[in-house]
Amino acid sequence: xxxxxxxxxxxxxxxxxxxxxxxxxxxxxxxxxxxxxxxxxxxxxxxxxxxxxxxxxxxxxxxxxxxxxxxxxxxxxxxxxxxxxxxxxxxxxxxxxxxxxxxxxxxxxxxxxxxxxxxxxxxxxxxxxxxxxxxxxxxxxxxxxxxxxxxxxxxxxxxxxxxxxxxxxxxxxxxxxxxxxxxxxxxxxxxxxxxxxxxxxxxxxxxxxxxxxxxxxxxxxxxxxxxxxxxxxxxx
Numbered sequence: 001x002x003x004x005x006x007x008x009x010x011x012x013x014x015x016x017x018x019x020x021x022x023x024x025x026x027x028x029x030x031x032x033x034x035x036x037x038x039x040x041x042x043x044x045x046x047x048x049x050x051x052x053x054x055x056x057x058x059x060x061x062x063x064x065x066x067x068x069x070x071x072x073x074x075x076x077x078x079x080x081x082x083x084x085x086x087x088x089x090x091x092x093x094x095x096x097x098x099x100x101x102x103x104x105x106x107x108x109x110x111x112x113x114x115x116x117x118x119x120x121x122x123x124x125x126x127x128x129x130x131x132x133x134x135x136x137x138x139x140x141x142x143x144x145x146x147x148x149x150x151x152x153x154x155x156x157x158x159x160x161x162x163x164x165x166x167x168x169x170x171x172x173x174x175x176x177x178x179x180x181x182x183x184x185x186x187x188x189x190x191x192x193x194x195x196x197x198x199x200x201x202x203x204x205x206x207x208x209x210x211x212x213x214x215x216x217x218x219x220x221x222x223x224x225x226x227x228x229x230x231x232x233x234x235x236x
Contacts, residue, residue: 002034009043017052018045022106023113031117038117048121053111071096 002012013030021027031038038049045052075095115122 002030002037005043011037011040011042013037013040013049014042014045014052017049017110017114018042018055020107022103022110024106027110028113031113035117038114039121048118050111050114050118050121053107053114067100068096071099074099 005011011034013027013034016025016027016030041048042052072092075092078095
């Protein structure tokens with residue numbers, strides 16, 4: 001029953017706190033049975049339980065007068081049970097003030113208990129405003145970071161210009177080397193064309209390469225042996 005809403009979206013805890021009930025008057029039992037209800041907003045007043053518990057109903061003059069009369073009546077009954085009867089309100093004033101203090105302490109304990117059940121709700125609507133020193137410190141840091149940013153951008157632009165210049169030099173040097181290689185190849189072709197012994201040297205060098213190549217030499221010997229086996233007359 002403590003977890004069921006009525007048609008207004010209210011829980012039993014909302015009604016108990018709105019009517020001024022304290023822990024020993026049923027609020028403690030409601031919080032024990034359903035601790036989550038301390039964080040549920042009232043569907044009618046749009047207030048949270050700790051707000052309802054913090055409402056000071058005795059600030060109303062009419063409510064204050066009725067409570068004072070109620071406490072005076074309780075004080076007379078209490079004194080009558082002890083065999084003393086006071087008709088003067090001044091004589092009952094110490095007992096009345098003590099009852100009011102006890103009730104205030106009970107309401108304060110109830111508020112504390114409700115807040116402890118849902119402490120995260122205390123941050124609702126609270127915005128942390130920085131003080132003047134913090135604002136000045138943040139502004140100084142912001143200015144310093146902007147200056148560093150501009151300085152780094154300037155250095156970066158200079159590095160980019162240097163890299164572009166190096167890239168252009170490398171491209172120019174690459175083009176020059178390619179042209180030089182092309183001229184050297186043309187000269188080599190002309191020299192090979194004007195040398196009458198170039199073809200002979202080429203053939204000799206080719207034969208020498210074959211002779212000096214061990215895998216190729218062994219392969220030729222193997223082919224020759226196979227030919228001799230196939231036709232022995234070739235040996236003579």
